[in-house]
Amino acid sequence: MKKDDKVLVVIPAYNEEKNIEKVINDVKKNIKFADILIINDKSKDNTLNIIKKCDVNYVDNVFNLKYALSIQTGIKYAKENDYDYVIQMDADGQHLAIEAEKLYQTAKKEKSDIVIGSRYLVDLGYPCPFFRRVGTKAFEILIRLFCHKKIVDPLSGFQCINKRVIDRYSKLGGYPEFPDANLVIDMLLSGYTIKEVPTKMKVRTDGESMHSGIIKPIKYMCVMFYTCIIVLIKNIGKRKEN
Amino acid sequence: MKNIYFIILSVLVILYILYSIRKNKISIKTSFSWMILCIIMLFLSIFPKSIDFVAEQLGVYYAPTLLLTGCVVLLLIKNFNSSKEIYYLQEKVNYLAEEVSLLKSKKTGKK
Numbered sequence: 582m583k584k585d586d587k588v589l590v591v592i593p594a595y596n597e598e599k600n601i602e603k604v605i606n607d608v609k610k611n612i613k614f615a616d617i618l619i620i621n622d623k624s625k626d627n628t629l630n631i632i633k634k635c636d637v638n639y640v641d642n643v644f645n646l647k648y649a650l651s652i653q654t655g656i657k658y659a660k661e662n663d664y665d666y667v668i669q670m671d672a673d674g675q676h677l678a679i680e681a682e683k684l685y686q687t688a689k690k691e692k693s694d695i696v697i698g699s700r701y702l703v704d705l706g707y708p709c710p711f712f713r714r715v716g717t718k719a720f721e722i723l724i725r726l727f728c729h730k731k732i733v734d735p736l737s738g739f740q741c742i743n744k745r746v747i748d749r750y751s752k753l754g755g756y757p758e759f760p761d762a763n764l765v766i767d768m769l770l771s772g773y774t775i776k777e778v779p780t781k782m783k784v785r786t787d788g789e790s791m792h793s794g795i796i797k798p799i800k801y802m803c804v805m806f807y808t809c810i811i812v813l814i815k816n817i818g819k820r821k822e823n
Numbered sequence: 824m825k826n827i828y829f830i831i832l833s834v835l836v837i838l839y840i841l842y843s844i845r846k847n848k849i850s851i852k853t854s855f856s857w858m859i860l861c862i863i864m865l866f867l868s869i870f871p872k873s874i875d876f877v878a879e880q881l882g883v884y885y886a887p888t889l890l891l892t893g894c895v896v897l898l899l900i901k902n903f904n905s906s907k908e909i910y911y912l913q914e915k916v917n918y919l920a921e922e923v924s925l926l927k928s929k930k931t932g933k934k
Binding site for chain 2: 620638639640641642643644646650653654657658661754756
């Protein structure tokens with residue numbers, strides 16, 4: 582096993598002054614083989630200063646680009662600097678760095694294009710709001726219906742992607758606003774392999790989630806379902822062309 | 824000449840469009856469709872009976888509805904095109920923002 586793979590951990594952060602330092606230290610301690618890149622998505626609080634103090638590579642977005650485009654910025658960075666693997670993590674401390682290595686090893690050993698860290702694959706005692714569980718279940722069914730593959734947690738932001746996917750994502754125009762289930766479906770239909778690995782996750786302690794409140798998650802679910810359907814229609818067209 | 828007001832209005836709108844083009848507030852390309860619209864407006868206000876003729880040809884019973892339907896359809900098309908244009912611009916802005924962010928980080932970030 583050659584050890585000279587270049588791995589990049591991309592952590593998009595928006596208003597995470599309470600969590601970011603913990604996360605950076607966690608990653609530094611537990612993923613020694615990888616470089617870290619923090620994407621500061623124009624946070625309104627003190628996040629940028631904390632990142633600067635932590636002595637890591639960071640990108641400071643020129644304006645608020647939202648989660649998806651921040652990730653894409655990180656992937657573009659990986660592409661430019663010729664990384665072999667990118668591990669996406671959230672800055673809120675939900676994803677544990679110790680688990681990231683598991684993702685990377687799986688991606689490497691099983692030659693899987695995308696490895697998703699899943700909360701529900703094995704019951705590891707992750708307490709999850711009812712609403713989110715229902716949504717996740719619905720997407721699972723949708724994916725199984727159209728792609729004949731069981732992805733239990735397609736909404737997880739804890740992923741490891743290889744070079745082939747980095748290439749594709751960095752060129753992807755119209756990068757979706759929420760790159761979750763729709764992207765999973767799109768990648769599966771385009772012939773990429775996706776593998777799931779059970780990971781432990783913590784519950785967010787401080788700061789506010791992207792999906793907080795009542796209206797936002799509902800809107801999110803509607804947008805998500807709509808995008809999934811559009812992705813399916815798009816791919817039907819593509820298949821006929823081939 | 825009851826329709827003198829409408830003629831004046833049309834002429835004023837045409838002048839306003841020309842003024843906007845001169846001041847570089849609208850591109851010549853986008854102004855084209857508005858100009859066509861204004862010329863139709865002007866034509867209709869000079870010859871109001873023409874709408875009756877067209878309605879009869881198309882089998883529309885009540886002429887003014889034809890006018891309104893035409894307006895609504897035109898506006899919807901225009902609106903849809905604007906949506907397309909906005910999306911196109913948004914994509915470009917996103918691309919630029921990502922690139923600029925990366926370039927900036929190259930300057931300030933440690934290597």
